[in-house]
Amino acid sequence: MAIRIYNSLSRKKEEFVPLHGNRVSMFVCGLTPQDQTHMGHAKTYVAFDVVARFLRHKGYHTFYLQNVTDIEDRIIQKMKSTGRAWNEIVSGYFAEYLEVMEKLHCTSVDVYAFATDYMDEIIEQIQGLIRKGHAYVAEDRSVYFDTTTFAGWGRLSGQKVEELRPGARVEVEERKRHPADFVLWRAQKPGEPAWDSPWGKGRPGWHIEDTAITIRHFGPQYDLHGGATELLFPHHEAEIAQAESYTGTSPFVKYWMHGGMVMVRGEEMHKSLGNFWPVTAALQRYEPEVIRFFLINVQYRGPIDFSPELLDEAKRAYDRLRETVRTVEAERRRAPESGPGDRDLKVASAKVLTDFDAAMSDDFNTREALAVLFDYARVVNKAIEVGAGRTALEETARVFQTIARVLGLFEDRSEGSTLVNGLLDLLVSLREDARKRKDFAASDRIRDALAALGVTLEDTRDGVRWKRK
RNA sequence: GCCGGGGUGACAGAGCGGCUAAUGUGACCGACUGCAGAUCGGUUUCCUGGGGGUUCGACUCCCUCCCCCGGCACCA
Secondary structure: OOOEEEEOOOOEEEEOOOOEOOEEEEEEOOOOOOOOOEHHHHHHHHHHHHHHHHHHHOOOEEEEEEEEOOOOHHHHHHHHHHOOOHHHHHHHHHHHHHHHHHHOOOOOOOEEEEHHHHHHHHHHHHHHHHHOOOEEEOOOOOEEEOHHHOOOOOOOOOOOHHHOOOOOOOOOOOOOOOOOOEEEEEEOOOOOOOEOOOOOOEEEOOOHHHHHHHHHHHOOOEEEEEEEHHHHHHHHHHHHHHHHHHHOOOOOEEEEEEEOOEEEOOEEOOHHHOOOOEHHHHHHHOOHHHHHHHHHOOOOOOOEEOOHHHHHHHHHHHHHHHHHHHHHHHHHHHOOOOOOOHHHHHHHHHHHHHHHHHHHHEOOOHHHHHHHHHHHHHHHHHHHHHOOOHHHHHHHHHHHHHHHHHHOOOOOOOOOOHHHHHHHHHHHHHHHHHHHOOOHHHHHHHHHHHHHOOEEEEEEOOEEEEEEO
16 A cells, blocks of 8 residues: 655655665664653654554555754753763763663664764855855854845745844844844854854854755655754754755755654643653663654654653553464464454454555554454454464564564563573463362462562463463 | 644544444453453443534534644754
8 A cells, every 4th residue: 555644745645656766765863962851752763663663564665864963052061061072962862862862662773973074065055045145144153044036935934034023032042134124154263062063163054964964865855854843844844955055956855754742741841841751761660662652643744742650651551462463372382273252353454464564654653553453353362252262373473573573562572580480480380289179278379479579470271370560 | 923734432542424323442241260360242321622614414524613642954
């Protein structure tokens, strides 16, 4: 099935047709490592991780590029407040980011491109823009993009220049010729890190790095650009203006995708509001896969309200799926060749991947895809209850693996040491002996004690199963 | 003010010009169980922000109003 993507540029869903055959170039705005990675980052990067995984699943040869803004105002502020070097701040927070991403199974990025590694491209691009009359050097030797020279300004965001309120949020710099103009190169102030340029020492503006990076890797046009909705204006608008003015090629990006924000009780999550959730804090209370499940349990474009209650609910929901996957793994090893449940199971197995594909092809609707998975899980459980055969269960296991690879779920295995596992097996068999003697006081004591340690025992028709929390 | 997204059951949250309006959580009942858990079956009084319109038929399309969220020039 063809993929349909909601393109912010046209404000409708469009059939996805890459520029070059089945090769897809995809860029997502990365973060500025100047503070802890928070749940908002997690939502964005999990969402685009799923996008990349699904594209690859569909056979697209996908190159996923993400930038890292390693020089920017907030990093300089952090330097001033902590006394640490800019690159030290960046490497510390970026390491934390990578760690978080790995835990959340965000594994699909091919290259992380650091802005400061692209100084030559940045400078070359700014020079080109000046040469073509799209940029000007201000009296302090900063360089600004002249938005009045770009006819397409406002195309992405649907904004009319005259309708905007200059200074609604950020004060307008007085050096600009027009409030809409944005900085390409920022002249150095005393004590700030700086790079050499034809205009003197300074650093790149925020928007220019992305186009410098993508033009080097992808050329003047590429397929997909992702980011959170808050970046749509002015950041992405600025990218288009720079790139198209510089290369003369339009459209710069074929499909623009924007993901919804993480809210906390209806408010934007923000450090100053005191509702800030670093991912590491969430990870102390919830398993990584539960967090990932929680984040893809909504369509990526919508916002998501973050609260411990909703995460608890997500855990219960995810446990249901995970339980089924586990049961299948256990059953397929010891099931007879066939069983009375096979018929229904095979019918469902034949259909589920098609339904999953349809859901995901509709603008990466992970919510719908999970609903398909829940439906399937019910059929699987039922089939196992009435007795499913090995062949049919092997097929089910393959289905789950396929879906797991796309969604990045069901990867974590909690496995203990040989010693712990051995002790657990011993306790389980002691408890079984007690149960056979109808000594339920003893058997319940073992079960309760293990429960207190986070190990749940379940008596099933085919014996006892234990699992850790 | 302007631009964009959204308002669906107790809660979270999909979908679609007509099909029981998914799915999950919670609650209740039943089956299974020594009990529990997991699982299965059933129930949770027909829930689409208000008002118009188009249509044989609207949650879905159009208009209008109200409300929420984001952006408005250095936020994922």
